[in-house]
Amino acid sequence: MTASIIDGKKIAQHIQSTTAERVSQLKEKGITPGLAVILVGNNQASRTYVSMKRKACEKIGMHSVLIELADDTTEEGLINKVNELNEDNTIHGILVQLPLPSQIDEINIIESIDPNKDVDGFHPINVGRLMTGGEAFYPCTPYGIIEMLKYEQVELRGKHAVVVGRSNIVGKPMGQLLLKEDATVTYCHSRTADLAYHTKQADIIIAAVGIRNLITADHIKDGAVIIDVGMNRDDEGKLCGDVDYQNCLPKAGAITPVPGGVGPMTITMLLANTAESAERTLTRKTQS
Ligand SMILES: Nc1nc(=O)c2c([nH]1)NC[C@@H]1CN(c3ccc(C(=O)N[C@@H](CCC(=O)O)C(=O)O)cc3)C=[N+]21
Numbered sequence: 662m663t664a665s666i667i668d669g670k671k672i673a674q675h676i677q678s679t680t681a682e683r684v685s686q687l688k689e690k691g692i693t694p695g696l697a698v699i700l701v702g703n704n705q706a707s708r709t710y711v712s713m714k715r716k717a718c719e720k721i722g723m724h725s726v727l728i729e730l731a732d733d734t735t736e737e738g739l740i741n742k743v744n745e746l747n748e749d750n751t752i753h754g755i756l757v758q759l760p761l762p763s764q765i766d767e768i769n770i771i772e773s774i775d776p777n778k779d780v781d782g783f784h785p786i787n788v789g790r791l792m793t794g795g796e797a798f799y800p801c802t803p804y805g806i807i808e809m810l811k812y813e814q815v816e817l818r819g820k821h822a823v824v825v826g827r828s829n830i831v832g833k834p835m836g837q838l839l840l841k842e843d844a845t846v847t848y849c850h851s852r853t854a855d856l857a858y859h860t861k862q863a864d865i866i867i868a869a870v871g872i873r874n875l876i877t878a879d880h881i882k883d884g885a886v887i888i889d890v891g892m893n894r895d896d897e898g899k900l901c902g903d904v905d906y907q908n909c910l911p912k913a914g915a916i917t918p919v920p921g922g923v924g925p926m927t928i929t930m931l932l933a934n935t936a937e938s939a940e941r942t943l944t945r946k947t948q949s
Pocket of ligand 1: 920922926
């Protein structure tokens with residue numbers, strides 16, 4: 662078998678055009694969805710991601726504002742800015758670009774964001790509701806992966822999904838979202854003994870640990886669906902994932918490339934969450 666390649670860019674474009682439609686319907690009702698991105702300090706990678714996010718907003722007619730704060734911004738200063746945006750009716754989504762400088766506690770910042778504007782889905786209210794089933798924002802990367810799998814009509818119900826990685830941003834919420842789709846979920850991570858024993862049983866593997874070439878053909882069963890969330894650099898400085906792509910290609914059923922796989926979906930779901938946040942204000946208004 663040779664794997665079919667899952668084209669994240671194509672799926673992202675498809676979902677973005679649906680979101681653009683939602684944006685124009687909101688505009689007809691007098692609401693322009695707005696995303697605020699806060700960038701603290703001068704990290705070049707962060708700067709690149711932030712500009713990609715803002716370009717995507719522009720493309721689908723969404724309003725976006727960039728708030729740039731100095732590298733020596735205090736935690737209090739950042740929280741004040743977040744509070745201002747919490748109160749701002751033109752802003753429906755707030756994203757504080759991570760990582761933050763060391764003098765700022767990420768948890769305190771995430772908890773200062775209004776859960777109704779937390780389009781990253783990082784606030785404990787949204788994390789909790791993902792588990793308990795209430796109205797939540799789902800973290801963009803795992804949410805994007807679920808949308809990708811649905812688009813590709815990958816059956817999840819009753820299938821064994823192995824999530825490799827346990828971060829708050831990807832691994833942990835990924836498992837919850839797969840559970841919601843009735844998959845059987847196993848979590849593995851950097852301390853798992855005999856990783857291959859587990860991953861070989863997987864119908865679907867989500868690799869999200871940040872170790873280049875961690876997953877090889879010896880780790881997968883024939884026909885498995887492989888989703889690569891890794892963002893590593895190879896010896897030439899090129900972006901590469903956690904999966905040995907060339908090695909797995911002949912054996913997998915379907916596989917996502919890096920770049921051009923999960924990455925574009927992350928930004929796409931950020932836009933979708935922001936549109937949803939704006940739509941929710943509409944129903945909240947009519948209810949009152
Ligand atoms: N509060 C917060 N929310 C985030 O969602 C967040 C964050 N902080 N900090 C940094 C990470 C990283 N991230 C990416 C999004 C898209 C691509 C992406 O589109 N990548 C492209 C190409 C990238 C390239 O070529 O460099 C791809 O994989 O094809 C990558 C990485 C969001 N993050």
